[in-house]
Amino acid sequence: MSAAERAAEESGEWSGVTPDAARRLVSAAVQAFAERGYHATTTRDIAGRAGMSPAALYIHYKTKxxxxxxxxxxxxxxxxxxxxxxxxxxxxxxxxxxxxxxxxxxxxxxxxxxxxxxxxxxxxxxxxxxxxxxxxxxxxxxxxxxxxxxxxxxxxxxxxxxxxxxxxxxxxxxxxxxxxxxxxxxxxxxxxxxxxxxxxxxxxxxx
Amino acid sequence: MSAAERAAEESGEWSGVTPDAARRLVSAAVQAFAERGYHATTTRDIAGRAGMSPAALYIHYKTKxxxxxxxxxxxxxxxxxxxxxxxxxxxxxxxxxxxxxxxxxxxxxxxxxxxxxxxxxxxxxxxxxxxxxxxxxxxxxxxxxxxxxxxxxxxxxxxxxxxxxxxxxxxxxxxxxxxxxxxxxxxxxxxxxxxxxxxxxxxxxxx
DNA sequence: CGCGTCGCTGAGCAAGCGCTTAGGGCCGCT
DNA sequence: AGCGGCCCTAAGCGCTTGCTCAGCGACGCG
Known part of the structure; x- marks a missing residue:
């Protein structure tokens, strides 16, 4: 399974989350946390996987x-x-x-x-x-x-x-x-x- | 069980490690890693638990x-x-x-x-x-x-x-x-x- | 068109990270 | 006494971290 396919599959699980950017972030975070663990994951990594700049994360979530x-x-x-x-x-x-x-x-x-x-x-x-x-x-x-x-x-x-x-x-x-x-x-x-x-x-x- | 008792019990497991400082460090690291996880544990925390300065860790181990x-x-x-x-x-x-x-x-x-x-x-x-x-x-x-x-x-x-x-x-x-x-x-x-x-x-x- | 709102970015701050380095005290040996 | 080697510390370097902030473009509404 490719990384893109995994992301697509994962995002279906969070279909209740809006707007779209918030959903992409939570889906990216799940994958990153699962791969590396919470503490080894950076906010830059999460934002990057969701295709956004690090600052965009904090519009939708107060903290990591x-x-x-x-x-x-x-x-x-x-x-x-x-x-x-x-x-x-x-x-x-x-x-x-x-x-x-x-x-x-x-x-x-x-x-x-x-x-x-x-x-x-x-x-x-x-x-x-x-x-x-x-x-x-x-x-x-x-x-x-x-x-x-x-x-x-x-x-x-x-x-x-x-x-x-x-x-x-x-x-x-x-x-x-x-x-x-x-x-x-x-x-x-x-x-x-x-x-x-x-x-x-x-x-x-x-x- | 107190923290001191836990430390004492844990150090017995590493009785084969010498010198004493190296044993205290490995025992401290086990406890810290188990409590917080590897990435959330700092070298300062490990050294502190072992009663030493951060730099002392690197005399006995190359890296964390x-x-x-x-x-x-x-x-x-x-x-x-x-x-x-x-x-x-x-x-x-x-x-x-x-x-x-x-x-x-x-x-x-x-x-x-x-x-x-x-x-x-x-x-x-x-x-x-x-x-x-x-x-x-x-x-x-x-x-x-x-x-x-x-x-x-x-x-x-x-x-x-x-x-x-x-x-x-x-x-x-x-x-x-x-x-x-x-x-x-x-x-x-x-x-x-x-x-x-x-x-x-x-x-x-x-x- | 003018203008406020929303979602976002580039730049960057303060703090904390792993790790290094220079040097000092203490030990046993000669 | 002199000295080399072993452990250790204080200080700090270069870097990354979570998070902030001023500002910008696109859009809907009057």
């Missing part, structure tokens, strides 16, 4: 950290919605867990650039922004834990340590963002399917 | 990157040895996998500060150093994959996708370094035991 916060915030909200949709759907705990992990892992693969930023650049957020994001993460964790708890209660799963298993499942899915590559042998769908299968085994459910 | 390389190199070699010891031990694939995951996950929990640096600051290495470390990582991956392949061949495990499952197991263990905290509710031993159990389930083995 605000860009990271915007990315982190939308990304975490999306992740929470994915988990929420699966958790609130009907069906057995097995069905809900399979759907949750499949969709959650799949998202981290397909949007691995954004996911890498929101999962591995958290510490660069200011204290207030960090606290806000941490709240979203706790809510995601609670949703998943409830599914696993439901399955343990109903006898569908055999789980000794519900919080520990929840942590492991979340960790497994999140870490997809670190190793996934669009040039690799696996599609996001395949990752989702594999991970749903592995997680159902982890909780002692019937695949 | 060399410090990261030394940390990464020793850390990855240790991780490889842990995996190798379990892989080359006798016993069934089940026994070897259990021991490998228990020890590997346990190490990532106990040495989470070092592990965080070696697993999540890789991209800050120069190209040559990165290539060298990537070789160590591939060897670790091969050792684990062989154990899982052995178990699949012998019928002890039921695994559809051996490379994919290997990747997931490694990812799970490595990510311990991201979330583990010494102040949290779990000891490294407990993490090792939990993870060994979860992984045996993932491969469809008998716990």
């Amino acid at each position: 950290e605000e860009l990271l916060y915007r990315i982190s915030s939308t990304g975490h909200e999306k992740a929470l919605r994915i988990m929420g949709a699966a958790a609130e759907a009907g069906g057995s705990a097995t069905d809900r867990l399979r759907d949750a992990v499949r969709a959650f892992a799949r998202w981290h693969a397909e949007h691995h650039t954004t996911a890498r930023v929101i999962q591995y650049e958290l510490q660069a957020l200011g204290p207030d922004h960090y606290a806000e994001i941490a709240g979203l993460r706790r809510r995601t964790d609670r949703l998943l834990r409830q599914i696993i708890q439901d399955g343990a209660d109903s006898g569908e799963f055999r789980v000794d340590d519900v919080p520990g298993t929840t942590l492991a499942v979340l960790s497994l899915c999140v870490d997809v963002a670190r190793w996934f590559s669009a040039d690799g042998p696996r599609t996001p769908d395949e990752v989702g399917a594999l991970y749903a299968d592995l997680v159902l085994r982890m909780v002692g459910g019937s695949v | 990157e060399e410090l990261l390389y030394r940390i990464s190199s020793t850390g990855h070699e240790k991780a490889l040895r842990i995996m190798g010891a379990a892989a080359e031990a006798g016993g069934s694939a089940t026994d070897r996998l259990r021991d490998a995951v228990r020890a590997f996950a346990r190490w990532h929990a106990e040495h989470h500060t070092t592990a965080r640096v070696i697993q999540y600051e890789l991209q800050a290495l120069g190209p040559d150093h990165y290539a060298e470390i990537a070789g160590l990582r591939r060897r670790t991956d091969r050792l684990l994959r062989q154990i899982i392949q052995d178990g699949a061949d012998s019928g002890e495990f039921r695994v559809d996708d051996v490379p994919g499952t290997t990747l997931a197991v490694l990812s799970l263990c490595v990510d311990v370094a991201r979330w583990f905290s010494a102040d949290g509710p779990r000891t490294p031993d407990e993490v090792g035991a939990l993870y060994a159990d979860l992984v045996l389930r993932m491969v469809g083995g008998s716990v």
Whole structure:
């Protein structure tokens, strides 16, 4: 995949951001942060990728950290919605867990650039922004834990340590963002399917 | 745990490094890199934590990157040895996998500060150093994959996708370094035991 | 046409960065 | 005592960083 194609794909994710220049900036920032990390990325690099001068960045965003916060915030909200949709759907705990992990892992693969930023650049957020994001993460964790708890209660799963298993499942899915590559042998769908299968085994459910 | 206790514990890990000042520097660098990330850490910060002036760093290490390389190199070699010891031990694939995951996950929990640096600051290495470390990582991956392949061949495990499952197991263990905290509710031993159990389930083995 | 507004640029500031250099105190050896 | 070598510091160099600001062209409106 060429750099231009990657940029085009990435910008679709931010179609809600206007005006156009602000969208190009946030899309450029995601790519730069994912490649080099927040601290190694310069505002000149972001502006350059978006085809603008360094000063133009500050018309749309107050600081470089605000860009990271915007990315982190939308990304975490999306992740929470994915988990929420699966958790609130009907069906057995097995069905809900399979759907949750499949969709959650799949998202981290397909949007691995954004996911890498929101999962591995958290510490660069200011204290207030960090606290806000941490709240979203706790809510995601609670949703998943409830599914696993439901399955343990109903006898569908055999789980000794519900919080520990929840942590492991979340960790497994999140870490997809670190190793996934669009040039690799696996599609996001395949990752989702594999991970749903592995997680159902982890909780002692019937695949 | 106080900062002083953390420093003392960390320095034991580097007891092979001499002279004393070089050891204090590498230990300080590990802590700083783990807390803030490589790029957000300044040489003044490292030297300050080690109780020295900024210039003293350059008597023992040519560059800041060399410090990261030394940390990464020793850390990855240790991780490889842990995996190798379990892989080359006798016993069934089940026994070897259990021991490998228990020890590997346990190490990532106990040495989470070092592990965080070696697993999540890789991209800050120069190209040559990165290539060298990537070789160590591939060897670790091969050792684990062989154990899982052995178990699949012998019928002890039921695994559809051996490379994919290997990747997931490694990812799970490595990510311990991201979330583990010494102040949290779990000891490294407990993490090792939990993870060994979860992984045996993932491969469809008998716990 | 005249004029304000919006989006942007070129130039640059203060601060902080990785790293260097000149020199000083202390040690063991002769 | 004299001296070389080892560690260390104070000072600072050249450069890059996040961010600012004065001003400019294009556009819509009267």
